[in-house]
Amino acid sequence: MSVRAVIVGAGPAGVRAAQTLVAHGVRPVVVDEALRWGGQIYRQPPPGFTRAKKTLYGFEAGRADAVHSAMAGILDKIDYRPDTLVWSAEGSQLDLLRQGEMSTLPYSHLIVATGATDRVLPFPGWTLPGIYTLGAAQVALKFQGCAIGSRVVFAGTGPLLYLIAYQYAKAGANVAAVLDTASFADKAAAVPAMLGQPALFAKGLYYLGWLRLHGIAVHQSVELTRANGGDRVQAMHWRKAGRDHHIDCDGVGFGYALRPETQLPDLLGCRFRYDKLQRGALPERDVAGRSSVAGVYLAGDGAGIMGADAAEWAGERAALALLADAGKTVDAARAASLEKRLAGVASFRQGLERAFPFPAGWASAAPDELVICRCEEITAGELRRCVADTGAREMNRLKALTRVGMGRCQGRTCGVAAAEILAQACAAQPDAVGRLRGQSPIKPLPFSAMKREAS
């Protein structure tokens, strides 16, 4: 059969998928929104930047270089389309936008490797200039050589919290404090599950130890209460053991681990299932990465957060599944070994979730005046009033009535928090309130692009 393979995303999953297809004689189209391959974790700086990979990626420099080199080695064997947004998908065809020009791209087989963004739970004042996600803080440093402030607080929880604080301090930026909503006891309880991946576990301990050794204050078991400031952030406030604390700062990076980018599988009609560990709906996939829709494969953090190493394995495994489904001969032993590695990461993920648990009390502590949706500036109180007044108990109903998740970001930023508030307001579990449906366009389109297509 003739294979028109398309891969969306050129991070670790997309690159390994492309490499695997090329090795089996298939020439895929690789569509990526970024200007250069690598994804977010291995994002490459613009041309002309001079820092070494060891400086940019630390312990991960070897991995980053391997992914970068793998892609560089197949550029003449693929149809690579950087700086290209997939804004919709329907009927075995993707809608693309590249530099203001729209086009369509048909496929017979599609690997979706769209990655993740920070999982955000807001605190009062979070829209002040100077407050960014942890991912943004890392992009500023890696991709632009900038710190998000001259005195930066890192807050929330998750492995990125310590990694980014460490990267900032190493780069000579002033890290004022690390505020972790998880406790030391959470981390201790997670040790047995994490020992399955001792190298990853050791790195996590190393960052924490390094920060402490360098005199950077690390406070655990905190509740983030608010950021203060006029035109920009000036202080971060938190509560610990019943006492209020604050620290002056002009930059805050925060987040609570990651959430997958699932709009594309949603538009393609893939079946979703609530995942208790990740506290949200994920597109279903088999061990090889096949979605519920024939010809659509899912790999990497976009299908469920498993980290960059697992993304490489999942990308390769999904490509092998695609090849087998297209009638090509693939190495069954290799496929089995990848599946085994992925299963190993799944138990490590359980440990991570225990070490950096989702702050389950966040919604009940959120004050009514807290802005949940920063696009449309919808507050927790407005969402709760809507539930009380209309009996809304489902996310898309809440969106229709309040506009939460209807703004430019399509709920990427506020969706998690809005679902938590909704569940709290109607005394339901988060799995009972549904999920925001993906809508086309996945991201805003300029009017000029639409005019051009119409003409």
Added chain:
Amino acid sequence: MKSMTESGALLHRVAESGRRPVSFVLNGQALTAMAGDTVLTAVLTHSAQLRFSEFSGEPRAGFCMMGACQDCWVATESGQRLRACGTFIEEGMRLVTGAEGPV
């Protein structure tokens, strides 16, 4: 509108300082960025906002820096809108960060 010097820079350069300078204009004022800066970096190494919220009128300066949150849209003098985190600064670009207060 408050002056840019009053609010000061939000981002601070800590590396990669040897790049070619690029001239651009922000709210009528001639400024310098570096080749490879995004529009977001070019503006926020001089100023503390990219735009003002159309609802509350409060300043905004981006949030995710990876094209997901759509918080960093900035306007050019000719009325074009750019996503500041995903657009590189170009010589002679003329940007405006908008009027303070609801519009």
